């Protein structure tokens with residue numbers, strides 16, 4: 001017991017570990033909250049698509065010697081808004097639009113990297129480098145978290161109405177497009193920051209796993225949102241600790257921890273169902 | 282008068298669905314929209330709600346009718362069948378449009394939602410999860426939500442599809458009760474022509490070339506349409 005405690009104290013005495021932890025917890029909270037609505041509206045792939053666009057933007061930024069976040073965040077926000085517009089107007093179905101945009105952006109990024117041969121380590125953007133999180137990124141993630149939590153706390157009822165049935169929300173005089181736009185922008189920022197954490201290849205797991213776990217277990221929307229947020233933060237924290245202990249890449253540990261929790265949720269659900277059936281005879 | 286449609290034309294890209302459609306809805310009216318599959322009933326409802334732009338003519342709200350005074354029950358599409366939400370949460374969401382920029386439900390909103398649930402007999406289900414309900418119960422929930430939102434006008438798109446006879450009878454009963462007791466105007470899409478003729482005050486029959494609009498007495502006498510009633514909606518060519 002004391003040994004475990006000592007290890008934890010060791011971990012938190014390292015400043016890069018503290019930054020990794022704080023940023024990881026905050027970003028996973030945002031991703032888990034925004035993810036609930038994305039998963040329920042069947043836009044799960046948007047995180048994946050946006051992260052590939054983010055990769056392309058970072059490659060371009062490296063080639064131009066520009067600050068990576070200053071390029072990537074606006075580009076990804078614009079993409080998110082365009083994808084939203086595109087699927088709202090029904091020109092292309094949402095998921096195929098995402099697939100087209102994401103593969104093109106990835107191809108563009110790869111091309112830029114191979115043609116310019118900058119010394120920048122894009123590998124870290126592919127698979128994340130949570131221990132190299134900078135002060136700026138930590139501050140940005142705090143600002144982001146405050147915005148996302150405010151969105152859910154203040155506009156909770158509207159977010160529910162828009163997610164459950166957007167047509168109804170519009171038809172009864174709600175400005176669904178405003179809420180969609182705000183969540184698209186926040187999702188874009190979350191994805192760009194999340195790429196630093198787990199990399200562009202794995203960011204969608206932060207968005208998709210916690211809501212899936214919550215949807216399995218919960219019967220009301222309120223519980224779903226809360227459980228998703230809690231499980232998101234827990235999976236990322238556990239993943240980081242495990243990765244530190246066994247000296248493995250954090251991104252892989254986070255994703256596999258999430259998978260384990262999801263599997264546990266499925267089993268719990270099954271067992272619960274059996275208990276109920278037993279009780280009802 | 283609540284709604285006035287003049288010479289409305291509805292189209293997808295270049296494919297015209299409805300054209301030259303004119304009708305009015307007064308407060309207290311019960312308008313049934315009938316017509317075969319693909320005749321544009323859902324499209325018309327979406328246009329009335331402002332979810333689809335008209336390609337010609339005009340749809341106007343009269344008498345100070347506001348968007349948030351309209352309740353809407355969409356045609357079942359199965360998209361939300363697995364949504365994790367409680368019955369109470371869904372019914373309450375009918376109030377969000379009305380509360381404008383208000384962010385939280387007021388006490389009055391909550392009481393109103395309870396009344397709607399009681400009226401539709403789903404109050405005992407209020408804490409159950411929507412996805413664990415039967416199809417008919419889910420439809421009642423959506424109707425309760427629409428009723429919450431409906432200050433003056435209720436739009437229903439095949440509310441009883443997929444229900445057994447008893448359940449649809451009950452649902453139609455609830456709708457016409459709302460119409461008579463609370464004076465809410467109803468526009469309902471249905472395939473059940475006989476039922477439509479029993480409850481409705483007006484009929485709108487959409488058909489490729491000729492649409493009919495009038496009160497139900499004149500509909501029953503209309504030679505073009507009357508055989509739909511007697512022959513249970515068979516196709517025109519065969520009946521002549």
Ligand SMILES: Nc1ncnc2c1ncn2[C@@H]1O[C@H](COP(=O)(O)OP(=O)(O)OP(=O)(O)O)[C@@H](O)[C@H]1O
Pocket residue numbers: 293298316317318319320321322323324325356
């Ligand atoms: N999103 C769309 N894009 C293009 N065409 C459409 C679209 N939705 C409907 N249509 C076409 O418009 C016509 C009318 O469709 P609509 O859904 O309004 O019919 P409906 O009367 O509600 O039929 P049903 O009784 O089956 O519900 C159909 O021919 C359909 O193919």
Ligand SMILES: [Mg+2]
Pocket residue numbers: 322323324356438
């Ligand atoms: Mg229809």
